[in-house]
Amino acid sequence: MQPGYILSMAEPTTAGPQFDAEALPHLDALYRVALRLTSDPSQAEDLVQDTMLKAYRAWRQYRPGTNARGWLLTILRNTFINDYRRRKLEPVATDIEAVEPHALYRHVEEVDPEGAFFSQIVDDKVLEAVDALPPDFREVLVLSDMEGMSYGEIAEALHIPVGTVKSRLFRARRQLQTALYQYAVETGIIPARETHHG
Amino acid sequence: MGDSINCREAHARLHDYLKQELTPELAEEVRAHLEKCRPCFKEARFEQSFLVMLATTSRKTSCPGKLREKILTALRAEMERG
Ligand SMILES: [Zn+2]
Numbered sequence: 289m290q291p292g293y294i295l296s297m298a299e300p301t302t303a304g305p306q307f308d309a310e311a312l313p314h315l316d317a318l319y320r321v322a323l324r325l326t327s328d329p330s331q332a333e334d335l336v337q338d339t340m341l342k343a344y345r346a347w348r349q350y351r352p353g354t355n356a357r358g359w360l361l362t363i364l365r366n367t368f369i370n371d372y373r374r375r376k377l378e379p380v381a382t383d384i385e386a387v388e389p390h391a392l393y394r395h396v397e398e399v400d401p402e403g404a405f406f407s408q409i410v411d412d413k414v415l416e417a418v419d420a421l422p423p424d425f426r427e428v429l430v431l432s433d434m435e436g437m438s439y440g441e442i443a444e445a446l447h448i449p450v451g452t453v454k455s456r457l458f459r460a461r462r463q464l465q466t467a468l469y470q471y472a473v474e475t476g477i478i479p480a481r482e483t484h485h486g
Numbered sequence: 487m488g489d490s491i492n493c494r495e496a497h498a499r500l501h502d503y504l505k506q507e508l509t510p511e512l513a514e515e516v517r518a519h520l521e522k523c524r525p526c527f528k529e530a531r532f533e534q535s536f537l538v539m540l541a542t543t544s545r546k547t548s549c550p551g552k553l554r555e556k557i558l559t560a561l562r563a564e565m566e567r568g
Contacts, residue, residue, distance in 0.1 A: 304565070315557070319549040333553050340557050344564055393532045401528050403535030411543050432505070433537055434544035439507055454502075461501065465536060 307347050310356040311340065317357060317435055318364055324430045325368050327419045335372055339364040355441060361431070362445045373423075392465040399479055405472045417467040425460035428453055433461070491515045496526045504534055 318339060322332035342363050343350075350359055396403075418426060418434075427446070431437045432453070439457075443450045472478045491499075496519040502508050503516040520527045 307561075315549040315554060316547075319553065320544060320547050323547065333550075333556075336549070336553065337557050337560060341560060341564060344561055393529050397528065397532070401532060403532040406535050406539040407542070409539075411546060414539070414543050429540075430544075433540040436541065439505075458501070461536070 306352060307344060310350075310352065311343055311347075311360060314357045314360050315340075318360055321361060321430055321435060322364060322368070324415075324418060324426060324434070325365070325423075326372060331372060335364065335368055338367050338371070342367060355444075358437070358441045358445050361437075365427075365445065391462065392469055395481065396469065396478065399481060405478045406468060408477050409468055409472060413471055414468065417464055417471065420467065421460055421463055425456055425463065428456045429460035429464065432457055491519050493519075493523060493526055496520065496523065497529070500526075500530055500533055501537075504530065504537055 315336065318336050319332060322335040322339075323329065326332045326335060339360065343360055346363070350356065393403075396405075418429065421429065428442055431442045431445070432439065437445075439450050439453045442453045446453070469478075473480045496516055499508060499512060499516050503513055506513070508516065520530055
């Protein structure tokens with residue numbers, strides 16, 4: 289049926305060239321997501337390798353030409369949850385409205401209306417702040433804003449409704465912006481705003 | 487221009503607009519609003535800086551060569567096993 293299968297007729301059980309062509313280009317994305325999920329380079333390496341081997345073994349379940357990246361990331365995420373995350377998802381503070389900071393823009397529009405400070409923070413500090421987000425928030429932010437996946441793709445990979453993706457993203461962005469702002473103030477990248485009374 | 491959106495509606499759709507997640511019709515409403523509303527335009531620019539910074543930061547990391555080699559070796563071994 290698929291042209292790729294004709295090429296691999298001699299060894300019908302191997303994924304071969306088609307796997308190479310469709311899966312290998314996503315190694316960078318898989319490694320980046322693994323780094324953010326584990327916050328640990330050596331664990332991230334193991335996680336990516338486990339993911340690729342599982343993907344290879346399950347390759348016949350993949351429909352060629354569909355979303356290989358989403359399919360691989362789903363395997364990576366399931367592997368992470370089942371084998372790497374020490375405890376099952378504690379019901380994180382995901383639904384507590386009270387912890388939501390206000391939109392940062394209102395707070396800094398006078399000192400840095402263009403948000404120039406974001407790109408003045410060194411990469412490691414940005415990544416640290418991402419890693420400090422609650423896991424549920426971090427995951428959607430990494431997939432959406434760092435890997436460029438669509439809300440629909442993320443919903444599919446995480447088995448959650450698109451509305452949940454959007455509300456988690458909203459909160460993740462706010463928390464991250466607030467953390468980056470605090471860092472920028474502490475390090476003098478932007479001046480602290482004077483406190484207004486009343 | 488009967489059905490133009492207000493600042494509150496533009497604000498609510500801002501991230502979705504910047505992420506190109508809106509339908510063409512909704513996106514056009516936001517675009518038209520940003521064109522004539524300076525405060526919302528400035529806020530959009532601020533949020534855009536944040537999103538651009540995240541995407542840029544992310545792209546600087548790639549899969550280490552050693553790991554790539556290790557994975558290819560493991561895959562080859564798996565393939566030979568059949
Ligand atoms: Zn407006």
